[in-house]
Amino acid sequence: MDYLAYLLPLFQPQVLWAIALGTLGGIVIGALPGLTATMGVALLIPLTFGMPPVMGINMLIGIYIGGIYGGCISAILLRTPGTPASAATVLDGYPMARNGEAGKALGMATIASACGMLFASIVLATLAPQLAGVALKFGAPEYFALALFGLTIIASLSGDILKGAISGCLGVLISCVGADPISGVLRYTFGVSGFASGFSFTPALIGLFALSEVFTQLERLGRTEETPAKVSGRWPSYQDMRESANALVRGSLIGTIIGVIPGTGSGTASWISYNEARRTSKTPERFGTGYAPGIAATESANSAVCAGALIPLLALGIPGDVVTAVLMGGLMIQGLAPGPMLFETRPDIIVGIFGGTFLATIFMFVFGMMLIPIASKILLVPRRILTMSIVVFCFIGSFAINLNPVDLYTMVGFGILGWGMQKYGFSQAALCIALILGPLAEANLRRGLLQTGDDLVAFVSGPITLLFLGLTVISLALPYLQARRAKRAAA
Amino acid sequence: MQRIGSDVAVGCGLLAFSAFAAWRSLGIRGQSAGTIAGPSFLPWLMIGAIIILSLMLVLRARRAAAAASAEAGSRPAPVDHGGGMKRRDLLRIALFAAMLVAYSAAFMPLGYLPATLIVFIAGMLLMGERSPLKFFVLPVLITGAVWFGFTRFLQVWLP
Numbered sequence: 001m002d003y004l005a006y007l008l009p010l011f012q013p014q015v016l017w018a019i020a021l022g023t024l025g026g027i028v029i030g031a032l033p034g035l036t037a038t039m040g041v042a043l044l045i046p047l048t049f050g051m052p053p054v055m056g057i058n059m060l061i062g063i064y065i066g067g068i069y070g071g072c073i074s075a076i077l078l079r080t081p082g083t084p085a086s087a088a089t090v091l092d093g094y095p096m097a098r099n100g101e102a103g104k105a106l107g108m109a110t111i112a113s114a115c116g117m118l119f120a121s122i123v124l125a126t127l128a129p130q131l132a133g134v135a136l137k138f139g140a141p142e143y144f145a146l147a148l149f150g151l152t153i154i155a156s157l158s159g160d161i162l163k164g165a166i167s168g169c170l171g172v173l174i175s176c177v178g179a180d181p182i183s184g185v186l187r188y189t190f191g192v193s194g195f196a197s198g199f200s201f202t203p204a205l206i207g208l209f210a211l212s213e214v215f216t217q218l219e220r221l222g223r224t225e226e227t228p229a230k231v232s233g234r235w236p237s238y239q240d241m242r243e244s245a246n247a248l249v250r251g252s253l254i255g256t257i258i259g260v261i262p263g264t265g266s267g268t269a270s271w272i273s274y275n276e277a278r279r280t281s282k283t284p285e286r287f288g289t290g291y292a293p294g295i296a297a298t299e300s301a302n303s304a305v306c307a308g309a310l311i312p313l314l315a316l317g318i319p320g321d322v323v324t325a326v327l328m329g330g331l332m333i334q335g336l337a338p339g340p341m342l343f344e345t346r347p348d349i350i351v352g353i354f355g356g357t358f359l360a361t362i363f364m365f366v367f368g369m370m371l372i373p374i375a376s377k378i379l380l381v382p383r384r385i386l387t388m389s390i391v392v393f394c395f396i397g398s399f400a401i402n403l404n405p406v407d408l409y410t411m412v413g414f415g416i417l418g419w420g421m422q423k424y425g426f427s428q429a430a431l432c433i434a435l436i437l438g439p440l441a442e443a444n445l446r447r448g449l450l451q452t453g454d455d456l457v458a459f460v461s462g463p464i465t466l467l468f469l470g471l472t473v474i475s476l477a478l479p480y481l482q483a484r485r486a487k488r489a490a491a
Numbered sequence: 492m493q494r495i496g497s498d499v500a501v502g503c504g505l506l507a508f509s510a511f512a513a514w515r516s517l518g519i520r521g522q523s524a525g526t527i528a529g530p531s532f533l534p535w536l537m538i539g540a541i542i543i544l545s546l547m548l549v550l551r552a553r554r555a556a557a558a559a560s561a562e563a564g565s566r567p568a569p570v571d572h573g574g575g576m577k578r579r580d581l582l583r584i585a586l587f588a589a590m591l592v593a594y595s596a597a598f599m600p601l602g603y604l605p606a607t608l609i610v611f612i613a614g615m616l617l618m619g620e621r622s623p624l625k626f627f628v629l630p631v632l633i634t635g636a637v638w639f640g641f642t643r644f645l646q647v648w649l650p
Contacts, residue, residue: 050646162551166505166544173512173537180530187519187530188512211591218584221618384618385629388611391591392637395598395607400647408595416588424501438533446528454527 006351010359015055019356022062023363027371029063030070031378032386033080034217037067038323042209043390045202045330046397053334053349058356060330064323065117065306065360068266069368072109072299073375077102077231085266085302088274092287092294099290103233103372108240108292109299110368112248116300117361119252120259120307124314125354127260128343131315135340140448141459145468147441150262150318151434152472160425161479167427171434172441174199181443182450194406201329203398203411204435208428209326211394211415216422217387234372236292244296247277251300258301259308262318266302273301307357313338314350318437322429325436333401496556502549509542587617603649607634 009015022044029040040063048056071083076093089109096105138146151168177188178198189195236244251273258269277297278287287294309320310327317339319325331338336349343350371378398411418428445459452458460469516538519531590613597606611630620626641647 046647047645162544162548166541166548169537169540169544173534173541176534176537183530185519185530187534188515215584215587218587218618219580221583382625384615384620385625385633387618388614388630389633389637391614392607392611392634395594396603396637396641396647396649399598399649400641403648405595405599408598409592412588412591412595415591419584424497426501442533446526446532449526449528 002347003351006348007355009052009054009348010058010352010355015052015058016359018051018055018059019062019359020363020367022059023066023360024367026063026066026068027070027073027364027367028066028378030067030083030086031073031375032381033074033078033379034213034220035386035390036083036209036213037064037071037085038326039210039213039390040064040067041323041326041330042202042205043393043397045205045326045333046400048330049333049401053331053336053346054352054356056334057327057330057349057353058360060327061306061310061353061356062360062363064327065303065357065364066367067323068302068306069110069113069299069364071302072113072295073106073371074379076105076109076295077376078379083266085270085305086298087267088270088298089295089302091274091298092289092291095288095290096292096295100230101233101290102231102375104236104240104292105290105295106231106372106375107234107369108236108244108295110365110372111236111241112244112251112296112299113303113368114361114365115248116252116255116302116304117307117364118358119300120256120304121354121357121361123256124307124310124357128311128315128350128354131311132340132343135316136344138340138464140444140451141462142464142468144441144444144448144459145465145472146316146318147437147444149468149472149475150437151430151441152475161476163425164427164430167421167430168434171431172438174431175435175438176442181439182446192406194404199410199414199435200398200402200404200407201435202333202401203407204414205326205329205432206394206398207411207414207416208418208432209322210390211411212418212422212428214387214390214394215415215419217383221383231373231375234369240292244293246280247273247293247297248300250276250280251297252304255301255304256308259305259320260311262312262320266305266321269301269305270298273297310353310357314342314353315340317440319433322432325429325433328436496552498552499549499556502545502552505541505545505548509538509545512538512541583617587614590614590617599650604634604638607637 010019025044026037026040029035030037041060044063045060048059051059068083068085071081071086072089072093075081075086075089076097079090079094081087081090093105093109096102151172175198178196179186186196251270254273254276255266255269258272274287274294274297277293278284281287281293283291305321306323309324312318312320313324313328317328317337319328328338336342336346394411394415395408398407399405401407420426421428421431448458449455459465512534516531516534519534590610594606594610597609608630611634612626615626615630638649642649
């Protein structure tokens with residue numbers, strides 16, 4: 001009965017408006033190449049500062065869901081994925097658009113995204129409370145092992161493990177700026193009082209993911225832009241739907257599972273789902289030629305990741321992917337610390353998030369289908385105006401949280417750092433997640449050492465600690481083993 | 492090959508940064524309250540890790556460069572420290588970054604409207620926009636609309 005009462009605030013007009021607006025904004029942001037869902041969430045976190053928690057968080061979730069879906073629009077019409085999550089959608093989406101079936105391709109992508117999200121939302125509402133129940137029994141050593149696992153898996157999954165690890169270590173070191181969490185001793189503040197509580201998290205996120213994109217856009221200025229394909233039609237045929245059913249179910253399942261694993265993300269899920277759909281298809285040769293099941297496989301998987309990635313964030317306080325890491329910033333500025341305790345102390349927020357995920361999915365489907373006829377117009381926004389507007393939003397957003405001008409320098413500094421990292425192949429995601437998990441790892445490591453009298457054995461005993469440490473070793477060793485196997489196969 | 496050259500430069504930059512961080516870590520004072528893990532424990536651990544990983548990055552890049560030049564005969568590998576970027580693009584980005592630092596400094600004393608307007612117009616010109624409608628009229632409208640939206644609807648105070 002309580003749960004129904006917790007859902008009621010979602011149906012207040014201003015909350016529905018916020019979710020609808022967030023989802024629509026997310027679709028537009030995701031559709032524009034170069035603007036990602038991560039950037040959209042980071043940029044709009046400050047807007048939610050003054051909102052009630054359920055309204056603010058669900059608006060951000062709307063941007064996330066809309067942003068991941070929106071990536072398919074430019075993937076299909078321009079052959080340029082709006083977000084990395086939609087890279088695999090290009091394979092069948094663009095050939096369909098070239099064959100005059102752009103509307104049908106967008107329709108299939110919208111239906112598949114909505115199915116993937118709905119499936120993953122049900123899993124989220126079912127699994128997250130169970131996982132949180134287990135996590136409530138964690139002590140300092142377990143939390144340290146969990147944070148260590150989160151850090152290493154993100155480093156190991158960021159393409160180049162060495163650069164991922166450097167990015168992670170750099171993030172932990174940067175997170176040490178300010179007062180130390182146990183004794184309050186100031187570290188690396190250079191006498192600036194504004195740094196006493198460390199770098200403000202949201203301006204750092206805005207810099208890392210939004211301002212860095214501005215620099216990237218500056219580099220791309222001279223490039224000629226493709227003209228989007230013309231759109232006609234909207235709904236896939238019955239035969240398309242029948243052929244795509246298996247890919248859709250499998251994609252939703254793959255996306256949800258991958259979303260739960262910290263550090264993987266939508267891009268990985270859509271590629272795995274695409275390969276699986278082709279491998280198990282009776283007509284694998286049709287994939288890549290403009291075949292609807294190819295779109296169903298990728299879009300159902302990348303959208304399912306959105307809700308899947310919320311599971312470790314809400315239940316363990318560990319972000320499932322980089323967007324949820326940014327989303328964590330949105331929860332934190334509302335004064336909420338994601339993790340098992342949130343299920344005990346604020347069940348209204350948790351149930352509100354579950355309900356909001358469903359609502360954002362419905363809005364995504366409605367807006368997605370409605371926007372299909374004008375989808376190509378979205379892609380014609382003038383680039384220079386857009387770039388400068390993002391700069392203005394970055395500044396206002398960073399300033400509005402604490403009304404502190406030091407945050408502006410923080411944002412610009414992290415923007416330059418993020419652009420440099422992106423340019424030289426380092427992982428912004430690993431740095432961002434290390435900024436979050438660094439303090440968690442340090443506080444629990446040092447608290448654990450204090451409690452046990454520097455007994456390091458406590459950190460390698462107990463089934464949960466051993467499980468996470470084992471997973472840490474596997475996540476570090478796996479890329480090396482895979483590289484060795486690939487080298488041996490090539491030889 | 493460009494990535495190999497830049498990896499050596501980035502690795503060396505990280506080593507220099509680690510030396511700086513180590514110097515600053517020497518100044519961290521505080522009681523470790525009977526435990527091995529005081530306030531400087533994690534910073535030292537991370538500095539050590541960054542040094543080791545940076546050395547690995549430099550060595551990996553050198554080894555890859557040697558392998559690549561051996562493959563291409565005895566021709567030495569070209570080294571590019573700019574990640575393949577044109578000088579003009581680099582200059583534009585440097586100017587843009589300097590403009591953003593100046594914007595941060597001017598945001599409070601000048602106020603949102605004049606500071607943003609100047610930066611918006613300067614940014615549009617820097618990006619090569621020459622149509623007065625786009626580099627002047629639109630920035631005035633957007634800056635004003637954003638100010639109105641944030642201060643009136645979202646109740647955000649702007650200087």
